[in-house]
Amino acid sequence: MSLSGFASPWWLLFLIVVAALGVAYVVVQRRRLAHTLRFTNFELLDKVAPDRPGRSRHVPVALLLVGLALLTVALAGPTAEQRVPRNRATVVLAIDVSLSMESTDIEPSRLAAAQEAAKDFADGLTPGINLGLVAFSGTASVLVSPTTNRAATKTAIDQLQLSERTATGEAIFTSMQAIDTLAAVLGGGDQAPPARIVLLSDGKQTVPESPDDPRGGFTAARQAADKGIPVSTISFGTQYGTVTIEDERIAVPVDDPSLEEIANLSGGSFFTASSLEELHGAYDTLEEQIGFETTRGDASRPWLLLGVLAVTGGLVAAMVLRQRLP
Template sequence: MYFNFTYPEYLYLLFSIPFLIFFYFYNIKNVGGRSVKFANYEAIARVKGIDLYSKNINVLILDIIIVVALIFSLSGLTLYKEMTVSSFSFVIAVDSSESMGATDILPSRISAAKDTATNFINLLPEGSRAGVISFSGNSYVEQEVTDNKQIIKTALNKIELTTTGGTDLYEALSTSSFLLKNEDNKAVILLSDGQINIGNLDEVIQDALKKGITIHTIAMGTVEGGSTGFGISKVDEDTLKSLAYSTGGKFFAVNSKEKMGQSFNEIIPLTTKLGAVNLSFILIIATLVLFILRQFLISVIRISI
């Protein structure tokens, strides 16, 4: 475990701290406060029985800590430590074609798909990487590959049904492949009802094998089917099974709310790697808390006087 700075040039701002200390004591000695003139410190201390200097030094210490925290935040302080993460990077591909509006899984297939994908993201260890696309007749990048789980879940939540005709699986794979191009081990989590009507399935399988991409498929819907604007839509599990098994992936079926919470641990192989934790946001929060504490301490000093 060790620390590093993304923007070390900001560390030169630490040289401002001696000037802060100098002006602080200069202000105490030469500038009268609203409540007390510090030139009369000795007399006030005898009457009130208080140590004004020590209380103001506490404020000074807080100010120094606040400045240091802000400078470290600007410098991009990052903690590097051993982390257990998925050895694969994923793209979550959500079918947003019209058939995904079927209600054989309440409230709809696409809502169930987004909930299922969110469950999968929740299972990923911190530091694991994933991206999000939606696809129908065209593919759309909802979120590039990142290790920020909250951003991934937000992208999933924003996916809506599209009016674009067809379901182009080949383009979905091409888009996923582009997002995964810089990743070592690549996998696609495909959530669909299997109603693939654009492109050739064999071409998709061969392209995935060529690019070293494992495809795990999750069938959304029931064999009986559900009502859509164009009639009854039934899930095609055979297509999704073929796609998964031919690329070394796993197949799952979600045909009820109860199945949405099933564990996907078997498709999240784990490894240990050196992970980075950016501490800038934590330092900003700490700075705000310390500033509130500083203001409280100043008010206590004024009341004491």
């Protein structure tokens, strides 16, 4: 751990004192031994004290010095990275409900699998996060405004209905509006709570045709980046998915490039999922990214406990081995 990892690093200078005490003890022991060798009658000493103390006599002092060193580190206030649950954040889950989500390349269908995984995602988020739900096809609608009420969100997920076309840009714009509305209602603080959009889709934007249109997905992603709202995208489906519309079988392959570009433009993460298991994995990763933040916190307790134990051990050893305190 570097010096920057301590709250009060100057306390570490006390380690010099601890080291000096260790050196002083060694010097005193050597002088005592030299004095003994010079003036002692060994024949008489063997008769009076045949069992002289061995190296174990140094154990109490060694433990006390180690304890002092550990307590010194504790006083310096060591810090460490800690994962802390977020208690104030907003997430909007935007789910594609275009007709292509009826494809059964992922059983029982893309939509049914997406609904199951989305409910698990809602349950897995830390309780303090406000979760909203947006459904989009040719238009986008806020089905549940961001709230900590997971039951409302899961009920709305169960009631998703398919419709025509795909307006990815509208989904992002609508999600940002829901985030702004909640931030205005919450008020307080100089900054709005951190927010993120999680967008699941299986196909290419069709409304408008160009993603760079003022209401297109790329334009929306750039605006989200300007507002500091990352859009994490999940491309859900396979390249061989099909749906039947008016007795005509139509190919509905996933469109990874556009969804990846949206994530890149907005500063979010991009995931692909061609099975329910992979979708669960993507959501699990997002839960870790969204639900927790890494902060530096106090890490002195282990050093303090070890220091107290070492000092206590030194005192006990002194009384047991030498029948007196050092």
